[in-house]
Amino acid sequence: MNGHAGGAGAQGPARDAATAAMAVKLEHATGIRPLLNVPLAKHTTMRVGGPADLMAVATDVASLAALVRFSRAAGLPCLVLGRGSDVVVADAGLRGLVILNRAEGARFDTERLMAEAGLPLARAATLAQHAGLSGLEFGLAIPGTVGGAVWANAGAHGSDVAAVLESVTVLRADGTEVVEPAAQLGLGYRDSRLKHSTGAGSAAPRVDERVQVGATGGVAEVVLSATFRLSRADPTTIKARLAEIHRWRQEHQPLSQPSAGSVFRNPPGDSAGRLIDACGLKGARSGGAQISEKHANFIVNAGGATAADIRRLAELARAEVGGRFGIDLAYEVQFIGDWSNWQQEVA
Numbered sequence: 001m002n003g004h005a006g007g008a009g010a011q012g013p014a015r016d017a018a019t020a021a022m023a024v025k026l027e028h029a030t031g032i033r034p035l036l037n038v039p040l041a042k043h044t045t046m047r048v049g050g051p052a053d054l055m056a057v058a059t060d061v062a063s064l065a066a067l068v069r070f071s072r073a074a075g076l077p078c079l080v081l082g083r084g085s086d087v088v089v090a091d092a093g094l095r096g097l098v099i100l101n102r103a104e105g106a107r108f109d110t111e112r113l114m115a116e117a118g119l120p121l122a123r124a125a126t127l128a129q130h131a132g133l134s135g136l137e138f139g140l141a142i143p144g145t146v147g148g149a150v151w152a153n154a155g156a157h158g159s160d161v162a163a164v165l166e167s168v169t170v171l172r173a174d175g176t177e178v179v180e181p182a183a184q185l186g187l188g189y190r191d192s193r194l195k196h197s198t199g200a201g202s203a204a205p206r207v208d209e210r211v212q213v214g215a216t217g218g219v220a221e222v223v224l225s226a227t228f229r230l231s232r233a234d235p236t237t238i239k240a241r242l243a244e245i246h247r248w249r250q251e252h253q254p255l256s257q258p259s260a261g262s263v264f265r266n267p268p269g270d271s272a273g274r275l276i277d278a279c280g281l282k283g284a285r286s287g288g289a290q291i292s293e294k295h296a297n298f299i300v301n302a303g304g305a306t307a308a309d310i311r312r313l314a315e316l317a318r319a320e321v322g323g324r325f326g327i328d329l330a331y332e333v334q335f336i337g338d339w340s341n342w343q344q345e346v347a
């Protein structure tokens, strides 16, 4: 590992030795023992992806910041992973360090929820309901963390993070921690400034400008925690809203199969799902990957899919929609890790 972020870098025993040496340094510096060669499939909702050279789990904000600072100082490519619900990790895996964010603290102060970045957004929604606070109900639909949700300005059911976010604590590329008001984060449709921030040591550079949505390294700017401004409401009314959202999702999304949610962004005034459906692609397969019969903008892992299967099918959908409607669909999901040889992989 020599800072060659997404690429292969050193191979075989040399790489293993460098990884082992880095693991020792990491543990010495942070007190956190990393794991080596960790398959990422089980840490993503798509359930595909090869190994990360190193993985360390952050259980609180201090360890999250310490791990990021260490990787920057050591020139070690690093990616902060929440619940892995917006990513497709390459079959070749990811060189460098994955920081699994499990900093899940939360507390209320009158009508505010202060949440650490690893708190699942769905849990934030139910905690707020119990506290009689409304505004985060849409979060029940989003199987990611607070940090990933801020990064994406995640949204559903007529709301989004921008509607309720007051401020975030960000660990900047220069190592400072700052509290920034939401207005400074450039939150737009599934977008934020964080998606476009780059910094030394980013884990997965833009291997393909057309495919990547912004930079994919988590170390340029990292969300450590967020404060949401909510409003008082009757817990029973909020509970009914959560139940309605739950029912709607079960009906409209293929939740029993692994996926990464919507593959493509909706083009202005249209829906990617409608366009893919109109191309007759519902049910289309590539290896173990399938365009969902329930929702054409979802690609599901129907069993034994590889990351290359997913990408091949997604590229097919893009080409078909482009050919038929002249619309160039942009990816919502991120393809991260080492994609340098994916087209050589056998379908």
Ligand SMILES: Cc1cc2nc3c(=O)[nH]c(=O)nc-3n(C[C@H](O)[C@H](O)[C@H](O)COP(=O)(O)OP(=O)(O)OC[C@H]3O[C@@H](n4cnc5c(N)ncnc54)[C@H](O)[C@@H]3O)c2cc1C
Binding pocket: 045, 079, 080, 081, 082, 083, 084, 085, 086, 087, 101, 117, 141, 142, 143, 144, 145, 146, 147, 148, 149, 150, 151, 152, 153, 154, 155, 156, 190, 194, 216, 217, 218, 221, 222, 223, 224, 253, 255, 259, 260, 261, 262, 334
């Ligand atoms: C079944 C399903 C349904 C979904 N429905 C919706 C929906 O309705 N609306 C919607 O908006 N999304 C939806 N998604 C997509 C996804 O859940 C969201 O984008 C979510 O916000 C991703 O959070 P995560 O923690 O899983 O991020 P990850 O996938 O772990 O990471 C995504 C990116 O965010 C970066 N990141 C993560 N944490 C941080 C941090 N603390 N600081 C800086 N960068 C960070 C990562 O480095 C990575 O680049 C759905 C996904 C699935 C699987």
